[in-house]
Amino acid sequence: MYRKVEHSQTLFINTQTKKMVDQNKEVFRFGFGQSPFMPPQNVQSALREAIGHKEYSSVQGDPELREHIARFHFEHNGLRTRAEDVLVGPGSKILIFTLLMAVQEADVLIPAPAWVSYGPQAQLAGHHVITLPxxxxxxxxxxxxxLHRAVKSKKFANTILILNYPGNPDGLTYSREELMEISQVARTHRIIVVSDEIYGLLHHQNSHLSFAAFYPERTITTTGLSKWCGAGGWRLGAALLSEGLEPALKEALLGIGSETYSCAPVPVQMAAKVAYQDYKKIKPYISRQTQILKTIGNYCCEKLVTARIKVHPPEGGFYLFLDFSEWKDRLEKRGITTSNELCSALLEEKGVVLLPSEAFGFEPSFLGARLAYVDFDEPHEEESFVIKTHAPKISGGIQALVEWVGDL
Known part of the structure; x- marks a missing residue:
């Protein structure tokens, strides 16, 4: 009678973690990817001053904001988009779903691991999901x-590829050569590419490459305020349509938006105009974040590698994807054979909250997990960042995880 839709694993784990904290249990919150950084003071002030804006905006978003977003991303990494091809919505999450709804009967290619909502959104839109191993x-x-193997197993005429880099849950990105190779396959098969670059501004070397630069024919780039501006709950996302996309797609997106979310919250759009107004002025704020995140990510990675947990050093965002396969035999002796059981044991025995790899597209038997290294408070600007001083929950949680593995 009703659709069966699993709850978002990331939102669920955040709720569960809050319950444990409320019960005064020691918890190391590595499960939920929420930026600990506050939006810049002038952006916060702009939101307070915009409280009187109670009117609707156009579905597409405030025209001046769209101009700012287009110019901001060009100054950041050369991404070319016209203001009239920018769509603003209440978060990039709903914009991605709107994009999936706008295309009729498609095969949606999703890597594993991938963000938890891509697959469920594609299924809700009635598409056929193909997992890319x-x-x-x-x-x-x-x-x-x-990619070539996936195309051979297609069911429908339309094909959508979802890319996300720097990635959730892996914190890794693609090289120029890799993007060029993927774009050639996309061009050959006329694939629509949704390039989710929500963490692009948190690239640890400030050298993010947008997929649209390699495949301007049929790329939609999604981004927003939630990660680089620390404003996830404000719900402000943007979709940047590349020049080769058919006008009918834009019309479909606006039509769906008009019948569902109407517009992004207008006070938040006013604040976003300040956030996106000048990339050069905001760059020091972003650089400070990436330096802190890079320091923490590399610290966690180094400690985990010593415990024979397979993990790659992060390249952007604030995630690590952990592979416990080296410990498979010892975990089996303890009755742990799935990623859910692995994460449950860590939570019960050490208070370490991780998200199981099953949530990211893997079979239950794959012993993997995502670690979000954001369990710290933003230090004051004048302070030099020291992990054990400013992020004691990070160092304590990593130590607890390493000890747990060592006791297997």
């Missing part, structure tokens, strides 16, 4: 060979 050895990157 990856491996630790290939840095969890999709390959040209995997």
């Amino acid at each position: 990856t491996s630790y050895e290939k840095r969890w990157r999709i390959t040209v060979e995997a």
